[in-house]
Amino acid sequence: MKSFMFGLALLFACLEAVADESSGRVYQPVTDTMAQVDRALARANEEGKTALIVMGANWCHDSRALATHLQEPSIAPELEQEFVIQYVDVGYLERNFDVNRRFGLPVIFGTPSALLVDPATGKLLNRDSVHIWGNAASFSAGETRDRLRRQATAPDNSIETGGHLAALLEDIDSFEQRQAGRIYAGFKVVGPMLAAYKEGEEASEFEHYWKQLYEMRTRLPRDLQRLRREARQRVADGETDIQLDFPVYAAFDWE
Missing domain, CATH: 3.40.30.10 (Glutaredoxin)
Structure with a gap:
């Protein structure tokens, strides 16, 4: 906070x-x-x-x-x-x-x-x-x-993937795509408010919505990095039937 x-x-x-x-x-x-x-x-x-x-x-x-x-x-x-x-x-x-x-x-x-x-x-x-x-x-x-x-x-994700790891990374990519859609929807809400704020209009509602979007878009990249790192490590350790723990983000007011 x-x-x-x-x-x-x-x-x-x-x-x-x-x-x-x-x-x-x-x-x-x-x-x-x-x-x-x-x-x-x-x-x-x-x-x-x-x-x-x-x-x-x-x-x-x-x-x-x-x-x-x-x-x-x-x-x-x-x-x-x-x-x-x-x-x-x-x-x-x-x-x-x-x-x-x-x-x-x-x-x-x-x-x-x-x-x-x-x-x-x-x-x-x-x-x-x-x-x-x-x-x-x-x-x-x-x-x-x-x-x-x-x-x-030192490029990210430079290790060759295949098999189970490829499937796990595909699941993570799908999760990222879904959350991206939510962020784009949020941009459509806060973008006009930001422009209005620049013109001197009241910022109270903007602050409230910006806070919600800020919290998610700062958590998401860290969560994605953790998920991809965990998937690679667990496959490298020889695990099978891996179930990743995907985070759940609170609904935005505009959803």
Whole structure:
């Protein structure tokens, strides 16, 4: 509860502060987002680099902080040698989710979400750790660089799967898809409220709904990571007839 209240207070403080800040405002709506992503992938493949697709918004403090870190003169030249960066605007949580779905990520858990993609295969390299960028403002520029490098060179779920493990992972993917649908429905509820708040309207209902969505979308990626890790370990230990314990999340008020 304390962590949520801190996060909510930080959200409001950041929203208030945005008007006087210009750094990191790189998330712009365009009519050809997927074409931009295609060009980034093609360039990354040609240059032998990893594609870094950053999904965020200018209203989001952490989205702008991540962009500012990536442009920091002390590390930008290094990053340019390893990554081709493409920024994608998600607006007020209502646009461009076809980008994350393209790479097998059913939903983003928050802003920003930084997707590291192998341009040759189109494989998402950091599915289990993509959620860590939701507090990007707490990282230094150097920490940001180091985390990106680790995620790019030690891909998630790199072990070959088959048989029972494949079936378990498919069950986890199905669970994730169902919860993704609930999160998207939540985005449709809180997104317009967030936009209205930015225009100075009353925030009391927004706070209530944001809290519900926040609690689920911060729990879900950790639960998914735990389930996938448990499935792999139990199969590796030789267990059969494995039944995973899937979490149950409370219903939202709008459901």
